[in-house]
Amino acid sequence: MVRFSAMRLLKCGVLLSSMLLSSCGFHLRGDLPLSHFPAMHVQSQRHSELASLLSTRLEQNNVQLLKSYQQSAPVLQLIDDTLERRTLSLFPNGQVAEYELIYRVRYALTMPEGEPQNYQFELFRDYQDDPNQALAKAKELELMLGELRQQAANRIMRQLSRLH
Template sequence: MHAQVQIKRFPQWLLMVAAAVLLSACGFHLRGAADLPFKTIYLGFPPNSPVGVELKRNIQASGATVVDDAKEAEANLKVLADSRDRQVLTLNTNGRVREYALFQNFSFSVTDAKGAIIIPPTAITLRRVITYDENQELAKQAEETLLYRNMQSDLVQQILRRLSASKTAIKNEKAAADSDS
């Protein structure tokens, strides 16, 4: 009897092992720290900016240092625009709001210590849709705050990916400068 149960479970075990092998072979891995092409950076955010605080924390976690003086930094991130917006998306039959579209617009540029452009002016626009119910006002305000916080984290990750991608641009510029001299 016990042997029959083991025989019936063998295909299940085989399927689980095959799934584990396939998942490990697909290239999936957790996102690690960003591989930034500089050791120091100046962030042009106001001191109390939530995006600036989160970006600073992520940059420091990647091993780079955020400095307070732009002259001491290898890279200088300049904030060109940072705004949030909420627009009515749909109305119900009574003319009351059913959905809002939440927007986070951010644009920036990055230069090196000499003023050469590493990342030209770049705009990032994030959008989330939220349903609205006037009977659940407090819950919907909390949901909106949570969505803006989620958009902020997404924005920081996109900025970090663009900073990491600039590594190849910096290498290409250095190679071109070395070949000219």
């Protein structure tokens, strides 16, 4: 009898917490309310990795991607994404020991019959260089750039979810 009531209490606790979370507007990451964008055209440079990440995220959030421009649909234009690096420290022999990576993204959102709204942001990472392990460091830099693109796509998606 005690086991039955403990299980029942657990079920009630789970039900109560899920009701509280859903009533406060909580959403799981990646599950953004983009119902105000039923269809959208994404415009970017050819073979842009950030554009393909964004397209995938938009499709996951039930936004139909249009192949070409349509007046009745919003346009998300990825103007550019660049990676810049700044020297932070040097080895005693003068070689660079540490860089600061700066990933800069510029994009514009044009709503139907509206003016383009321009946005820009920067993401920062520190990167330690070792000339003795150039191949491993090149792979690490590639992975870090992939993470920065993921973060940039998440940030753009959050911005889109806030627009109405």
